[in-house]
Every structure is written in C-alpha cells, then in structure tokens.
Amino acid sequence: MVKQERAARTRETLIRSAAEVFDRDGFCSASLTAISSIAGVSNGALYFHFASKSALADAVEAAALTRLLAVTRAELPAGASHVQLLIDVTHHLADALRGDVVLRAGFALSGELSRPARVVLRDHWRCWVEEALERAEMEGEFRTEVAAQDVVTAVVAATVGFEVLSMQDAMWLSATAVSRFWRLLLPTVVPAALLVDLEVGGT
Known part of the structure; x- marks a missing residue:
C-alpha cells in the first residue's frame, strides 16, 4: 500500500512537472530531462511511469x-x-x-x-x-x-x-x-x- 501511494504521488508530481515544462517551453521543445529534474526523480523513474513524452502529454x-x-x-x-x-x-x-x-x-x-x-x-x-x-x-x-x-x-x-x-x-x-x-x-x-x-x- 505504501509503495502504491508513493507511486501515485510520483506520477502526480511528474504530471505537474510536465505541465510546467510544456507551459514554459511548448511540447516540441520540452525535455524529459527537464521534467524529471523539476519532479526530483531520475529519468528511469519517469520512464517507469510514462513510456514517452507523448504519454506524459496525454496524462496532462x-x-x-x-x-x-x-x-x-x-x-x-x-x-x-x-x-x-x-x-x-x-x-x-x-x-x-x-x-x-x-x-x-x-x-x-x-x-x-x-x-x-x-x-x-x-x-x-x-x-x-x-x-x-x-x-x-x-x-x-x-x-x-x-x-x-x-x-x-x-x-x-x-x-x-x-x-x-x-x-x-x-x-x-x-x-x-x-x-x-x-x-x-x-x-x-x-x-x-x-x-x-x-x-x-x-x-
């Protein structure tokens, strides 16, 4: 249960961080590295939740x-x-x-x-x-x-x-x-x- 809650929080943090980067840079220029950095997670953690930038955009x-x-x-x-x-x-x-x-x-x-x-x-x-x-x-x-x-x-x-x-x-x-x-x-x-x-x- 704790792991599930932590995963849900990480996912929500990634969605908000992606929104901030999309809002600032636009979808085309948005960097997954910038998104994971703002979210405070590794690129590996980002890819665990979202397979691509398009998948992140869909979630946003x-x-x-x-x-x-x-x-x-x-x-x-x-x-x-x-x-x-x-x-x-x-x-x-x-x-x-x-x-x-x-x-x-x-x-x-x-x-x-x-x-x-x-x-x-x-x-x-x-x-x-x-x-x-x-x-x-x-x-x-x-x-x-x-x-x-x-x-x-x-x-x-x-x-x-x-x-x-x-x-x-x-x-x-x-x-x-x-x-x-x-x-x-x-x-x-x-x-x-x-x-x-x-x-x-x-x-």
Whole structure:
C-alpha cells in the first residue's frame, strides 16, 4: 500500500512537472530531462511511469480535463438565469487558467499540431457552452431575433481567444477582460428586462 501511494504521488508530481515544462517551453521543445529534474526523480523513474513524452502529454490532458469538468460542474442557483451561470463559469475558467498550470498546459496541448490530441479541451468547453446556451434559449433568456448558436459562436471564439492570447499576456484572463466582453455582448442578445439583473463581473 505504501509503495502504491508513493507511486501515485510520483506520477502526480511528474504530471505537474510536465505541465510546467510544456507551459514554459511548448511540447516540441520540452525535455524529459527537464521534467524529471523539476519532479526530483531520475529519468528511469519517469520512464517507469510514462513510456514517452507523448504519454506524459496525454496524462496532462487527462488531468486538465478533470479540472475543466470541475469548473463546468457549477449548478444553477435558485432563481438565477442560465446566462448568469455562463458568465460566472467563464470567470471561473479564466481564474483557473491563470492559477492552474495543468489546466493551462492541457488547453495548449489540445491545440498542439505536432501531436494528435487525446483530449481536446477546447471541444469539451464548446460543448458545455452549447448546452448552457441552449438551456438559456429554452427559458426565453434571449432576444427574439437571437439564436443560441450565434451566441455560442461569439462566446467560444472569445473565450478560446482569451486563452490563446494569455500565453503571451496574462491580462487576457483577467476579470476585467472577461467583464468587458460580457458588457459588450449582453445588450445584443439579452432583453432589457433581464439585462438589469445580470452581473458582468460574475456573482
């Protein structure tokens, strides 16, 4: 049991260390020696857990998906709108991307062209946004001339854009940047009667 616990801790340490190196250097330039060094283990120990750099990247993506699912698992509070829930979750996601290197690396790996992604986090995010906005449309939270899919396009493009741009400037994941987006978008999609109750900075 002790050996199993130690092995599990080593594996988690390697995943986080790999995420740090992938986040800093990119997948192609990432060195397994650098990863094992940060993790404080030998190269042999690394290969015991992961046969290749691609296997490590797969593990980082899987761990990042777990974190993304935790962000999107938020439940609708009593009396709240689905649009407000979406606003809140976009803020939670931006905050998580700023502070969680595993989640951040997982998103970056999803867009890495030099390897086939096992878990495409951006697709998971798009699917969640679609479901949230379809529920909002069913509840009559949009202006009559607005279709849910149009809002999906805007929200996914903006939020994924923030995630990509943040690789060079973390300001794109700030609460201010996310709030500015919602302040601009909401009047075009939400009736005025509902707009007054929405908090662009999240609840």
